[in-house]
Amino acid sequence: MTILPSHHHNLTTTTTTTKSQMPNHQKQSPRATATTTTTARYSFFSPKLSVYLCAICVTLFILFHIKILQTPIPSSPNSLSFLHNWQGKLSANDDPTSCSDTLASMAENLRNSVTFLPLKDLRFANSALVGHTWFMSSLYDTHEEGEVQYQQFPSKQSNGRILCMKGNDNHDGSWNYYALAYPNFLPKNATLVPGRTFVSYNHYDFGNIWHGLSSLVPFVAWHIKSTCAVPDRWILYHWGEVRTWMSPWLSTLMEATFNGPLNIEKFEDVDESSTRCYEEAVVMRHNEGGMSREKRMEVYDLIRCKARGMCGVELDRTGDEIGMTLFMRTGARSFRNESAVVEIFERECSKVETCRLTVAYSSNLTVCEQVKLMASTDILVSPHGAQLTNMFLMDRNSSVLEFFPKGWLKLAGVGQLVYHWIASWSGMKHQGAWRDPEGDHCPYPDDDRRCMSIYKNGRIGYNATYFAEWASRVLNEVKLRKDEEATRNKVPTKCACS
16 A cells, blocks of 8 residues: 655554465464554545545546436346336326326226116115105215205215216106216216206105295205305205196295296106216205204295295385284185184274284185285184195284194194294294094094094184184284384395395
8 A cells, every 4th residue: 555645744653464464474363463553754644635535536426427327228127127117117108198098098987987876765765754864865964053954066075076867757766866976077978967956855745835845945045055046947856756846836936036937857858868967956855954943034034025025015014903814724624614713803803903804715816915915914813734834924923823623633743733833933923723622523542543534634613712812812912012013113124135
């Protein structure tokens, strides 16, 4: 080894002599080494030398890597084979045709993965209204405290997928189907339907104004919640079966509420095997379930306000007149002695100076005539029946008196309470019900459900003393309320979503 001269003198240099450098006669055992320490005037190390060496190493390192980058990758399978394979994959992915084929394959897989399920899930036939119902049973609703329960597509909950429907069977809902699909990867031969679609499930009947209204009220709540968004079309289902109409009373009120004619899908030109996917869909299947009383009153306020506006009725009444209306039925659940009942209430009304009595039949009135009648009514007197649904068209805090035939208390179940419910939900006061103890004879025990087929359409008698006291009490209560209201500064009514 060459020893370079040092710029520093009188420094000690340590030299280690290994076994191979020793003369033969000085060799020791294989494990031994000899170290000799001598004093020299020159040093092997210096700071400037270290800088030179580092600079040389860095330069060589850079030159080496430049050379490597300029040299083609060897074709030998043993020479950087993993880089060779990686470069090959990159080259393959750079091929536009290969990329396009991959994307096309992925799109095809997404289309084929769309799975249709029956609208009516027969596994839940015995609990059709329990939980998330047998209608579209694989999906869950969005529900905020006090608000309506609904499904919306596309949404975060659906991962951006839209609702697709197939089938138009009006006899068996298990032959109609639904699925979710990504908008850009719809099932084969599917038609994309633009706009917003309201999908309503009614477990009962769109022809009955009470059951029909209960199934459509949630859409009004969603309408208010969604800054007054309106539908382009409606799809109606009963037990998963397609329905193409609703009662004229109900459709007229919905037209007023949503500011235009209803477009109910009839699927007349749609093949039963074709698929229709809806750009936006809102699904309701729980009626008013989950809505707070305040939210329901807000909904009924809007329908009432829009109906009065459509029919040219003043939104706010003036004067202190008390309107008492006997809203009569014909046939089932009508009064057996109608004239006697009218005479009782007419006599009690005449005792209050500002009371005005009206006798009317819902079957003889147009929708707007019913709206005008209810707008001038403070006390509604009527047998149990669908015509009582009109009560929410009265001003808030108006009163309702209800009458039942014999046998309903024991056998009719909770269904006999529906007008108690709607009175509470729409801000009215249900002042109780009278139940006729007399009626048609049933050959079975009174609590035998077979008797209900006899009692259901029975007619109603009267109790002159009870009716008179009842009418007098309610009239006095209403008069006190209206006198008190007259002393307040009333804020003019303005319809929401005007």
